[in-house]
Every structure is written in C-alpha cells, then in structure tokens.
Amino acid sequence: MLTAFAILIDGLVYAAYLFIVAIGLTLIFGVMKILNVAHGSFYTFGAYGAASAVGIYFDRGLPEAGGFLLMALVAMALGLVLGLVLERGIMWLVYGRDEVVMVLVTYAAFLILEDVVILVWGTGSYATYQPLLAAGNIEVGELTLSNYDLGLIMAAALLAVASYGALKYTRYGRLLTAVIFDRETAAAFGINVRVVYTVTFVIGAMLGALGGAIMAPKIAVTLGIGVEVIVLAFAVVAIGGMGSIEGALVGALIVGICRAAAVHLLPQLELFVIYGVMALVLLIRPYGLFVRVQPRKI
Amino acid sequence: MAGQGRIVAGSSLVAAAAAAALVLPGWVISLATIAFANGLVVLGLIVLWRAGLVSFGQALYYCIGAYAVALVGRWTGLTDALVLVLMGGAAAALVAFGVGFLLARYREIFFAMLSLALSMILYGLLVKTESLGSTDGFAVIVPTFFGYAPHQRELLLALYWLVLAVCSLAALLVGAYFRSVGGALAIPLRDNEIRVEFLGMSVSRLIHTKLVISGLLGGMGGALAAMAVGHVDPNMSYWTTSGEFVFITILSGAGSVVPAFIGSLVFESVRSFAFAVLPQLWQMLLGSVLLLTILFLPQGLGSLIARMRWRRNTEAP
C-alpha cells in the first residue's frame, strides 16, 4: 500500500516534470509543424539561469518567495530572448521547407547553443538546492514528501488548466487553434500567421525555460541536461499526439506512473520505460493518442 | 562506358588508399579506419534518405553491430575479424527486419522519431545491464585475420585494409542496388507512393528492404568501429550518435555512394582537430556548418544530387 502511494506520488512528480517540459514543444509543433530540437536549449538556459539567480539571491537573508519568483522571471526572460533570436534570426529562413529540414535546423541551433552555455557558464556544475530546502517537507503517514515536489505537481496542473483555458477561451487561443487546424485557411481568413508563429515560438521557449528553472533545484545543473530532456519531451509529445495539450498531459501521466512503477518494482526497466510506452502507443495509434489524421484524397 | 570508367576510377582510389597506409603515421590510419567504418553507417542512411526517410536512429544498428562483436568475442572466443563483421551486420540486419514491420508504416517526422525511440530503448537497456558493463561498456577482443594475429602497427594496417575492403564491396553492391528497380524507385516513392502501389509494386516491401539494408550496413560499420576502437559502450546507441550520422549525410549529400566515405573522413578529421584545439567550441562549429549547409546549398541539395545520380544510374549502358 505504501509502495503504491509512493509510486503515485513519484509518478505524479515525474509526470509534472515531463508535462512542463513537453507542453512548449507540443505547442510549437502543433502550430508550426516544427519538431524543435532546440527546446533542449531553452530548458538548459532556464536551468542555468535559475542556478545563477539562486546563487545571487538565496543565502542573503531575503524572503524566500522572492527567490522562486526571481528564478521564474530570469528563466522566462531568457526564454523570451532566445525564442525571439532563434525565430526571427534563423527559423524564418527555412519556413515552407521540408519538415525534416526544419528539424535539422533546430538541431543545428541546439548544437550551437550547447556551446554558448559553456561560454557563459563554463563546464562546471551548479548546485541549486536552496529552493528545495527552503520549501521544506511534509510528513504524510510514513512518507516524507518534499513541498517542492508537491508544488511542482500543482504548478503543472495549473499550467495545464491555464493553457487549455487560454486556447479555448481567449481570442488569441482560438486564433492559435485555427492555425493548428489549417494554416492556409487561417491565413485566408486574415490571421497574420507570421506573427502567430513568432508569438507561439516565444511562448514555447519561455515554457521550456520555465521547465528548466523549475527542475534546476532537483537536478545537478550541468552539461548535457538538455540532451536528455529533448528525447523525453519528444517521447511524451509523440505519445500524446503532436500539438495536443491534453495529449501531453495524458502522455506525461502515463509515462510518469509507469516509470515510477519501474523504479520501485523493476529498476532495470527505468530508462527504457518511456520509449517502450512510446513504441507501444505508436503501434496502436500511429500518430499519438489525441490526433486525427487527414487521409489523402486521390 | 560510364560504368567501367567508374569501376576503374574507384579501384584506383581504393588501391591508392590502401597503399598510402604504408607510409602514413598510425594515428592517421586509425582515424581513417573509424571514418570509413562510420561511412558504412552513413551509406545505410543514404539508402533510406533517398526514399525520403530520414532515420534519427541508425545508432541502434551501429550499437548492435558493435556489441555483437564484443559479446561474440567474449563468449565464444571467435576472433576472426571478417567473421565478426559479418556477424555484427547480420545481427543488426535481423533486428532491422523485425523492427521494419513497425517502422515501415511511418514516414517523415514520425519515422524519424520512432527510429530515435528504438535506439534509445537499446540505450536504456544497455545502461541498466550490469553484466554488460552498464555505462562503462567493456573491451573488445583483439581481432585476428584468417588465423594471423597481428600486433601494433600491423594490426592497425590489417584493420584498415579490412575496412577498405568491406567499404569497397558495400559501395559496389549499394551502387548496383541503386540501379535495380528497388533502389531506383527511391525517388518515385518519395514523390508519390500511392502511384507506385497502384502500378503494382508493394511499397512496404520496398521500404522494408531498405530498412534491412541500412541495418546491415549500420551493423557492419559498428562492428568495424568496435574492433578499431577496442571498446563498446551504450553511448553508441544514444541519439547524439545518430545525429552525427545524419550530420555527415547532410554534408555529403544523400545522392551517391562515394561522398558518404569522403564526408565521413572530413568529419572525423575536423572532429579530431577541433577536440584537440578548441573542445569548447566543437558543437558550435558542428551546428554552424550544419546550418550553413542547409541554408546556402540549393534547396534540397540531397534530392538534387539524387536526381542527377538517378538519371545517370538509370541510363541504359
């Protein structure tokens, strides 16, 4: 019973992490049909930015809540800048080309940005545990749960609700949905697809960076975190369906719980669980759980 | 005749490369050996790329070939290099055949992602397997050549010549494949596979075949690399390894056979140089070159070359 509860909590925490990381990616893909490898870079910059912010802020006796806020703001600022630079600087040059070409361009951007990180922050690793400590723990029965983890789950849930609501109920969200559905028709209706692209990309970047900032206290902020995150985010998006926020949520939950179960019950499978789930899902639903495929007319 | 001329030119090149080894320093020979082994993997990628399928998971076959060699060497004491290469290739081809039933259903982004996922599954499994050395991997036995057990420089030379031989044979066979119906249909497949199906050819069979070929080549490349490096580890299946193969393919152009090896040589040389001089900027260099290649080479460079090649290969002799 205890194990089941532990699996649930661990699963939810991991799912929250996956969702936060994947939502930006699926948004960008849904609207622009680009599988953005540089998403890993947004995450990395967010994490490093948060690390720097934490380094500056904490241990100075300032109110802790401010620290959390600073982390988030720094990350989002970095995401904003990065997203703009990337989209306006590089991406627009290859719009309209093959989907795969666009992926390769984002891959190139990712490679470049990886070394930019080294140039700015060096090759060392940063410990950003202070926010984690500051949040403290809670005792639930025999388990000790970290408040930070619980906060993570809430943050993810909030994000899910907010983005879903934004897409459905705000004017801009509906514009986005139109473009996701059919770019040409949306443009024919006068929607400035160009601007939508930029805004979407930047939002996606900010979300990715936010993901990095949120995770920074839980991981060792060092080289290579982006590389790992990319494939995880891809897998979640593939499972849920490209462009589907509900899909990213469900995908993250499935993978999170499965992985937690593996960690507790069959540790050998831990790393492979997410890809196994992805392969399985794609076997049954080739395009993910929440996507409709357009058949080709002859 | 164009065909014969090519064979003469090719043979001279190979002979020159083989002879050159006698005067080149050991590190150059090592570099070339690994480069050509990787070139095999790139060749496999090209076979798929021509048909519009970009695989982000060739590392799967590379790693299978490598681990097959390492395991066979360790468990059975078999050390003959040629036998090991063939076993590595066969193991990977077998996996490609099995995996192909799933993979052949996908195109474009999903194909890329699923192939990536499969290679990451292997990575995950290997990392968690203690008996296989987990992240450290383990060493590969020293290969022998038809009973002969060379050492040091002789070993380097023997491996190099083996790699040259395997690559030349692969180049010839793949070239012939490109002139066959299955190989030449790459472009029509990419253009309009419904039409191909309605003309009477099974598209999934065509693609499945290409997957097996690319698996075979990837496995042989991995096997050779394993013997050249002397060590295998799960990183050989990581997606960044696949990314490198993709990068070389873009650089070489996906249209023909020989550039795969030349591109691989260039890549390996630049990598060694960059690592020695500015390790901090290697990825930035890689990324910039990739970006420039995509942006400034004519749209669809790969397809352009493939077209010219397709015409030439399909011209009646």
Add this chain to the structure above:
Amino acid sequence: MKSPILQVMDLGKRFGSLVAARDITVSVPAQQTVGVIGSNGAGKTTFINMITGHLRPSEGTIQFEGRDITGLPSRTITAMGVSRSFQVAQIFPSLTVFENMCAAAAICRAPKDFLGHIRTPFRSPESVAEAETLLELFQIARYRNRFAVTLPQGVRKLLDIGMAVAGSPRLVLLDEPTSGISIEEKFDLMQVIMLALRNRNITVLFVEHDMEIVERFAERVLAFYDGTVIADGTAAATLGDARVQTLISGPRAKAAAGTVADV
C-alpha cells in the same frame, strides 16, 4: 457467348451506418467502352475504388476475366491486368515525363516475387522502348523532358493514363479523365485517350460528368444514384431515361446537386 471481362455481383459498401454503395450488378464484355455517370456522392468513385482494390467491399463479388478479385490489394489487381487513372493525376512531380513513363514501365515489368525488385535492373531496353511507345501513343512525346510538376492539366491527365497503361492492362478505369480541363479541350483530350486505349484493345470504364462527352464516347452508360445503378443501357437509352434526366443530367437535377448527400 464470350464470358465478360468484368463481372460485378451484388456489390455494396458500408461505412458504419453510411451506405455508400449497394446492390450493384454489372457485366461488362471485353473491349466495350462504358461511361459511368451520377451526381457527386452517388457511389461512382466507391465503385471504382472497390474494383481497383482501394476499398474492400462489404458485400458482393467482383470477377475479372473469370477470376475473383474481391478484396484483393490494389497492387495484386494491377498485376492481374486492371488499371486505373485518378481524378487528381497521380504522377511523380520531380521526374520528367519520360522518366515518369520509364518508372511506370519498369515497375510494371518487375517480377513481383520476394526479391524481384532487387535483381531486376531499373532501366532496360524493353522498358525504355515501352515508355517511348506510350509517349507517342498518348501524343505527349514533345513534353518528354519537362518536369511533371510543370505540366498543364491536360498533359498531366494524359501522363497519368499513359502510366496506367504501362503494364498492358486489359481493363482500365478512368476516374473523371477530363476533370479540370477547359471545355474547349475536353473533346480533343478524350479523343486522344480513347484512340490510345482502343489501339491497345483495352476495355474502358470512365466516370464523367460532361454528358456530351459521355454521349460521344460511350457505347454503354451506367447511371448511378444513391449508391446503386438506376439505369444501364446504350448511351442513348440511358441518357434518354426519364429518371436519369430528373436525377442526374437534367437542369433541375443539376441545380439540386448541391443537396445530394456527399460521401
């Protein structure tokens, strides 16, 4: 009496609760030219898709030259001698016209066994010759070096049909061969097509909306309505049929066409 080249019995197709086609029974003798008319959604394309293996019938049988082809995959049916052209011409855009035809010829000639596609060279003198012949037959030889993507609609259609003929089929189904062609050119296009097909003794079924074309080129006309055949006879008889005129070809029918349910 010689057995019919195509024998369709009680053919039907359901998509869930939607009945796209029902109770279709048609017998076509060899080398007849059959026109198929009907408003959008009447079941004509479903009919063709079932015969050519693109759709599996829910009920009924299809026999070609006495052999049962019901539910077989399209590539098998093609190999047996049934070919089709498409409403939207299905060609290889990045190849030239000549290369398109060569590809078609090579594919049709390639043995269909397991490794047939590997051991057979793509370019052989026979397939090149066949490609040349077809280009002449369909009068598009002067476009041979143009990339297919740049072709005008009429030439695309001719290429599409020419490719369908590459494997020496005995039965060809044309799905709206003149769709997208201007009125002035429809006639000439159809003339070239029919001449080419008759030259090869091919039995033709063609779907067409233009009644004048149907009248001029079809010996026999099938009229589809609401998923089934409501008239089957000579061109004159079917086109003169009162129901056909009311539901399909007459002016009031044309005006009402927008209200007919689309599949």
